Amino acid sequence: MTMKSCNFLFIFLMTIFFFSAPTLAEDKNWTDRLSLKGDVRLRYEGIDENGEPNRDRMRIRARIGLDAEIQENMKFVFRLATGGENPVSTNQTLDGSFSTKDIGVDLAYVDWRVNDVVSINAGKMKNPMFRAGSAPLIWDGDLNPEGIAAKFRSGMFFGTIAAFSVDERAGESDSLLYSTQAGVKLDLGDVGKLTTGLSYFAYTNTIGYEPFYKAKSRGNSVNEDGDGYIYGYKNIEFFGQFDTEVMEWPLKLYFQYTKNNEVSVEDTAYSFGATLGSLKKKGDMQFVWLYQDIEADALIAAFNDSDFGGGGTDSKGHLLRAKYGFSKKVALGGTFLFNEIDRFQGTEHGYNRVQIDLEFKFN
Numbered sequence: 001m002t003m004k005s006c007n008f009l010f011i012f013l014m015t016i017f018f019f020s021a022p023t024l025a026e027d028k029n030w031t032d033r034l035s036l037k038g039d040v041r042l043r044y045e046g047i048d049e050n051g052e053p054n055r056d057r058m059r060i061r062a063r064i065g066l067d068a069e070i071q072e073n074m075k076f077v078f079r080l081a082t083g084g085e086n087p088v089s090t091n092q093t094l095d096g097s098f099s100t101k102d103i104g105v106d107l108a109y110v111d112w113r114v115n116d117v118v119s120i121n122a123g124k125m126k127n128p129m130f131r132a133g134s135a136p137l138i139w140d141g142d143l144n145p146e147g148i149a150a151k152f153r154s155g156m157f158f159g160t161i162a163a164f165s166v167d168e169r170a171g172e173s174d175s176l177l178y179s180t181q182a183g184v185k186l187d188l189g190d191v192g193k194l195t196t197g198l199s200y201f202a203y204t205n206t207i208g209y210e211p212f213y214k215a216k217s218r219g220n221s222v223n224e225d226g227d228g229y230i231y232g233y234k235n236i237e238f239f240g241q242f243d244t245e246v247m248e249w250p251l252k253l254y255f256q257y258t259k260n261n262e263v264s265v266e267d268t269a270y271s272f273g274a275t276l277g278s279l280k281k282k283g284d285m286q287f288v289w290l291y292q293d294i295e296a297d298a299l300i301a302a303f304n305d306s307d308f309g310g311g312g313t314d315s316k317g318h319l320l321r322a323k324y325g326f327s328k329k330v331a332l333g334g335t336f337l338f339n340e341i342d343r344f345q346g347t348e349h350g351y352n353r354v355q356i357d358l359e360f361k362f363n
Contacts, residue, residue, distance in 0.1 A: 037363035038064035043091065044356045049310070049341075050349040058094040065107060073113040077125075081106035087213055088140035088306040107144055121149045128160045129181050129199065132239040133254030136305030137271040137292055138201075143303050145177070156184050158197075166203065167212060173205040175212070183239075192244030199237035199258075203300060206232050211302060218301035218312025219294075219344075221266075232262035233300050250278050260298050266344050269298035269313070279325040288321035296344040309339040309351055316340050317351075333357040 040062045047055040065079025083090035084102035092101045109123030121128060127139055128149040134141060147164035159182040167175040183197025206229040211217050221230045241254040255272040273290035292308060293316040301312035309315025317339030325331045337353040 033069035035067045035363070036064070037066075037361075038062070039359065039361035041360075042358045046354045047310075048350075048352040050351070059091045060094060060101075061090050061092065062103075063090060063106060070110075075111050077107050077109055077111055078105075079107035080104070083142075086306070088143050088303060088311070090142050117152060117154045119151050121151070122147075125149060128162055129179060130158070130160075130183060130195070130197070130239070132195070132241040132256050133252055133273055133275060133290070135254060135256055135271045135273060135290055135292070136308065137256045137269055137294065138235075138237065138258060138299055138304055140303060140305050142306070147177075156186060158183050158185065167209070169209075172209075175203060175205045175209065178202050178204075181237075192242055194240070194242050196240040197238075199239070200235070201237070202234040203232065206300075212300065213302045216302075219296050219314035219342075220301045220312070221297050231260070231297050233297075234261050235259065235299060236261065246276070249276055251276050258299060263297045266295040266297045266314075269294040273319075279323055279331055280328065282325060282327045284325040286321075286323040288319070290319040292316060292319070307335075307353060307355070308337060309341045310353075314342055314344045315351070316343070329361050331357075331359045333359065 041060065043059040043061070045055075045057050045059055061082055063079055063081040065077065068076045068078070070076055080103055081090040082092040082101060082103055084092070084104060090106060105124065107124055107126065109121050109125035111125075112120045112122075114120060124144055124146045127143055127145060128151055129139065131139060131141075145162070145164040147162060149160055149162035152159045160180065162177075162179045164177040164179070165174070166177050169175075179199065179201040181197060181199040183195060186194045186196075188194060208223075208228045210227050211220060211222060211229060215227060217226065222228060223230060235258050237256060237258040239254075239256045241252060244251050244253075252275040254274075255270070257270040258268070260267045269292070271290060271292040273288065275286065275288045277286040278284060279286055292305075294304070294309075294313045296314040298313060301314075304313070305311065308319065309317065317337065319335065319337050321333060321335040323331050323333035333356075335353075335355040335357070337351075339351045339353075340348055341351045342348055
């Protein structure tokens, strides 16, 4: 599918909406159709990388957004966030001699509930793909892709079909991302629930083109000049998540495995972990352990976790996190990453990171 065909699909879907969407009740006030929400996170971060000077910094993340009901089955979602243009981070470092900080459009999409089974998102949207345990093996939690996605849910079955615009190039071939996912959510009674499935995602026009976002390879293999990918990236993913309770504590066990079918070495990545507890009321606690192993060309390095191993691929190691809820709206957390990086490059060394977060949210 080309960029032109993606544009045609977008217009086609909007035409269907125009002729099929019901009108909003006339007696509903416009203020009742708007809802505001947002959050602020204050962070201390320390980075200890072997062979590099230690780094300490203060960071802030602030997000504010609104949902606007357009029709009874359609809404517009818009959000602003700190962090500038980075696709995988809305953190803003507090430096630059008190300079004014960057803020940008983090979300801007239409969410159309076609019926009880199908919904369509178009624009810069929340990631529509299910992520087992919210693990950032393939997609950073802050990544909000841009394009069109159709989501399906019927009984125990769910799925997603999406086409995203990654890099539009004047006079050259564009890079797109096509993604499909199919899964099933099984109710196991008193034992718990099991969610499992398969995904396939493929990038077009990567070989010979600059690495995405600021042309940094971030662990992917590039040519001698460093300005072009060597390989294509077409992946299969297998995922699973088991939800249960242990002594009235919610427990998630999860794993992911993905393989890039376009390369024969350094082609796999996997993760597994557990999350115990949740933050829903005052005094709640949550604990997370995650292990990840990401080979150099297992996936596009620009879009997975920006913290693990310093961001990108060619890394492995552990993540530990603990959170405590002072209330439903305020929480204190600490994250510790113990990683090994640059293995494929032959310069493997340690990379440790600590983050202390104070989080506030409102809606």
